[in-house]
Amino acid sequence: MTQKKLPALSPSETEILRLVWQLDKATVQDVCNKLPAKRKIAYATVQTLLRRLEKKGYVKHRIRGKAHVFFAAVKSEHVIKRSVGDFLDRLFGGDPIPLMQYLAEHGKINAGDIEKLKRLAGKK
Amino acid sequence: MTQKKLPALSPSETEILRLVWQLDKATVQDVCNKLPAKRKIAYATVQTLLRRLEKKGYVKHRIRGKAHVFFAAVKSEHVIKRSVGDFLDRLFGGDPIPLMQYLAEHGKINAGDIEKLKRLAGKK
C-alpha cells in the first residue's frame, strides 16, 4: 500500500503535525496548548500551519460546532521515514551509524535502552 | 569552550557543509564532484551556498591560484549537536528513544553495531 508522494514539510509544519499525531484529534486551540513552553507561536500562526498541512494533504478536518477538528491523514511512520531519511542524507550522507553513535554518546541513552534496541534489531 | 551562536543552517547549506567536512579542504569544483549523483545542483548554486556558509561563519576560505579553497570553521560535533537536537524536537518532541527505535528497526543496524553502541553508552 504505497503512499502518494506528498509535498515536503517545513520544519514548523513538522512540529505541528507531530502535535496533531500526539493529540489524535485537535483544534487549533488544542495544538496551541500543547506547544512546548519554549516555543510559543500565535494562534493565527498555528492556524496557517494547519491550513497548509491540510492543503498539502497531511491532515484533514471535520467540523464540530464552530470549531475545526484536525486529524492526521497520513501515518506518522511514513513521515518519519522520509524525515529521518532526508535528515540522514543531509547531515551524514545517509549513513545511520554516526547518528546512532551520537545518540549513544550524548543522547541520554542507557544500557537498558540499548538492550531493548538490540532485541528490536534482532527481530527484523 | 562554548561556541558562539551561529545562524541557523538551511537544509541545503547543511548538505554542502557536510561535504566540506568530508573533503577537509575543497574548491567549489570539489564539492560539486562530491555531490551524490541523485542530487546534482549547478556549480553556481554550490558557490552561492558556500558563500552563504562563509557569511554565516561556518566556513572560511583561502586562495590557491585562482581558486578558493574552502574549509570548515566550526567543528562538526557542534553542528551535529544542534541539528540533531532540533530534529529531535521537531519530530519527536525531543525524545531520542523513538528515533533510536526507528533506526534499529528500519535503519540497517545489526547486532554488532549495537554492541559497539552499548560500549559507547556505557563509557559515558
Next chain:
DNA sequence: CATAATATCGTACATTTGTACAAGCTGTCA
C-alpha cells in the same frame, strides 16, 4: 603577449516559510 579557459562576484528572482492582522461567520446565552 593575446586568448581561451576557468573562477568568482554581484545580482536576481520565484518560492517557501514564518508570522499575523482584520473582517466575517456561527453557535450560545441572557
Next chain:
DNA sequence: TGACAGCTTGTACAAATGTACGATATTATG
C-alpha cells in the same frame, strides 16, 4: 432574538531558500 465570544478565512508581508545568469577577473597556453 440580539449581542458576544470564539473561530475561520482571506490576505499580507518580510525574510529565508533554492537556483542561476551575466559580467568580471585570473591563470595557463600557444
